[in-house]
Amino acid sequence: DSGVTQTPKHLITATGQRVTLRCSPRSGDLSVYWYQQSLDQGLQFLIQYYNGEERAKGNILERFSAQQFPDLHSELNLSSLELGDSALYFCASSVGQGARGGELFFGEGSRLTVL
Amino acid sequence: QQQVKQSPQSLIVQKGGISIINCAYENTAFDYFPWYQQFPGKGPALLIAIRPDVSEKKEGRFTISFNKSAKQFSLHIMDSQPGDSATYFCARRPCSNDYKLSFGAGTTVTVRA
Numbered sequence: 452d453s454g455v456t457q458t459p460k461h462l463i464t465a466t467g468q469r470v471t472l473r474c475s476p477r478s479g480d481l482s483v484y485w486y487q488q489s490l491d492q493g494l495q496f497l498i499q500y501y502n503g504e505e506r507a508k509g510n511i512l513e514r515f516s517a518q519q520f521p522d523l524h525s526e527l528n529l530s531s532l533e534l535g536d537s538a539l540y541f542c543a544s545s546v547g548q549g550a551r552g553g554e555l556f557f558g559e560g561s562r563l564t565v566l
Numbered sequence: 567q568q569q570v571k572q573s574p575q576s577l578i579v580q581k582g583g584i585s586i587i588n589c590a591y592e593n594t595a596f597d598y599f600p601w602y603q604q605f606p607g608k609g610p611a612l613l614i615a616i617r618p619d620v621s622e623k624k625e626g627r628f629t630i631s632f633n634k635s636a637k638q639f640s641l642h643i644m645d646s647q648p649g650d651s652a653t654y655f656c657a658r659r660p661c662s663n664d665y666k667l668s669f670g671a672g673t674t675v676t677v678r679a
Contacts, residue, residue: 453609484666493671494610494655507666541609550667553600553659557609 454478455558457542463564469530472561474542476523482506482545483525484555485517489538500525501548532565539563572656572670580678585643587673589656592637598659600667601630601641605652613654614641646677 454477464470476483485497496509500519511517514532519525529536539562543555571590579585591599600615616623616630616639623630627650629642643650656670 453611455609486669494669496666496668499666509666543609550598550600550659553598553615553657553667554612555667557611559607559609 453556453558455542455544455556457540457558457561459561460559461562461564463566464532465566466532466534468532468565469528470532470563472527472529472540472542472563474525474527474544474558476525476542476544477556480544480546480556481523482548483519483523484543484545485511485525485527486541486543486557487538488541488560494541497527506548529563532563534565537563537565569668570656570658570670572673574673575671576674576676578676578678579646581646581648583646583677585641585646585650585675585677587641587654587656587675588638589640589670590636590638591658599630599632599639600657600659601628602655602657602669603652604655604672610655643675646675648677648679651675651677 456475458473481502484499487495497511498517499507503519514530517527539560541557541560543557601613602610603613604610614625614628627644632639653672653674655672657667659667
């Protein structure tokens, strides 16, 4: 158990809808990262927050947004969903601004299916 | 976005055999090359990591070797066991003011008993 909690584990929704994925980082970790994992793209970095502030941004679509709250949990909002958004969404956390020693702690992911 | 190219996409090895996964990186600054292991239904977890000033690192049956001149690093799984069946990702962490990990596309390893 990595200590990172993600909810929901599974989500099925329709095209055009909006969903929110939630992540609670490990106790004491200030950074939260969101990654998208699809069959043909591997793990793609979406966005990172550090202590409530956006720290780094990857190829995150404009339809997607995220935030980190004062209690350090984070939410990833996906709107105007398309079939191609179906994927596993992972949250990871680290103590500092980066992956010290190359280590991030990943949750078990939220599997999103868009029908 | 992938700044590491990983191969092969999948491999099958017999129990006791050696699994070899390769990754090539672009000519940018870096400070860590970690490998992650992911079992079905789970998130990736750090397996082993190497710094570029080290040519080889071994932890149990897992060895990373680093070839700076070829801009490649490899994961060797010695005496592969069915419990090693998983997806393996190489990654890189830049040493610049960019701390996120960039992952390779992953290699699915199947160890046949």
